[in-house]
Amino acid sequence: MTTQLTRPSQLTEPPRLVWPTAAVRDSYLAGERADCVAEGRPMEWLGAAADDFDAFVAQRRGEQIRWGVPSTLFWYVSGEHYIGSLVVRQRLTPELAEAGGHVGYHVVRPWRRRGHATRMLAAGLAECRSLGLDRVLLTCDVDNEPSRRVIRANGGVPDGRMHGEDRFWITLEAARS
Numbered sequence: 001m002t003t004q005l006t007r008p009s010q011l012t013e014p015p016r017l018v019w020p021t022a023a024v025r026d027s028y029l030a031g032e033r034a035d036c037v038a039e040g041r042p043m044e045w046l047g048a049a050a051d052d053f054d055a056f057v058a059q060r061r062g063e064q065i066r067w068g069v070p071s072t073l074f075w076y077v078s079g080e081h082y083i084g085s086l087v088v089r090q091r092l093t094p095e096l097a098e099a100g101g102h103v104g105y106h107v108v109r110p111w112r113r114r115g116h117a118t119r120m121l122a123a124g125l126a127e128c129r130s131l132g133l134d135r136v137l138l139t140c141d142v143d144n145e146p147s148r149r150v151i152r153a154n155g156g157v158p159d160g161r162m163h164g165e166d167r168f169w170i171t172l173e174a175a176r177s
């Protein structure tokens with residue numbers, strides 16, 4: 001498994017949300033590995049992913065039932081570079097309505113603090129609109145100031161705190177015809 005990190009100072013293509021793709025294999029493995037190392041998380045799953053990345057990707061493409069609801073995973077990529085992930089949950093369970101919400105995301109460490117999460121969430125909200133949602137709930141840990149800033153920058157309106165998570169609603173603009 002490669003662990004080489006490639007982080008050019010400038011991306012040649014604007015990042016966009018796509019379904020998981022083998023085109024970013026090395027960058028994905030390196031970026032997620034960097035997060036696992038920094039957070040002390042197990043890395044066995046990365047070895048399995050590297051062994052058959054095509055299968056890893058195929059298992060993650062398209063709508064899937066996760067958290068008990070139809071969910072879609074997107075990767076934020078520019079060319080061969082993987083920047084982060086965003087998941088859209090199309091419905092709320094009672095649990096998700098309290099903490100978790102419709103949208104979850106992360107940017108891998110090598111790419112943080114460059115505005116990617118803010119722009120990635122904006123792109124994710126457009127996907128939510130395409131999926132028929134007109135209002136989405138986002139929640140973040142009360143200590144997660146970066147994520148709170150990402151949500152507020154995208155129009156998040158606070159709606160209290162539950163289970164140690166701040167809750168925000170974002171009303172989506174009508175899709176342009």
Ligand SMILES: CC(C)(COP(=O)(O)OP(=O)(O)OC[C@H]1O[C@@H](n2cnc3c(N)ncnc32)[C@H](O)[C@@H]1OP(=O)(O)O)[C@@H](O)C(=O)NCCC(=O)NCCS
Pocket residue numbers: 104105106107108111112113114115116117118119139140141144145146147149150153
């Ligand atoms: C939260 C996260 C997605 C932010 O990603 P990012 O690409 O670094 O975010 P941005 O570059 O768009 O920065 C957003 C804002 O947070 C600020 N910020 C980012 N990292 C910060 C840090 N470590 N400390 C303080 N502020 C920080 C930025 O300066 C920016 O503020 P501004 O809008 O006032 O200028 C990323 O840190 C992450 O993946 N964390 C782990 C997973 C997670 O928390 N996901 C969200 C779950 S709700």
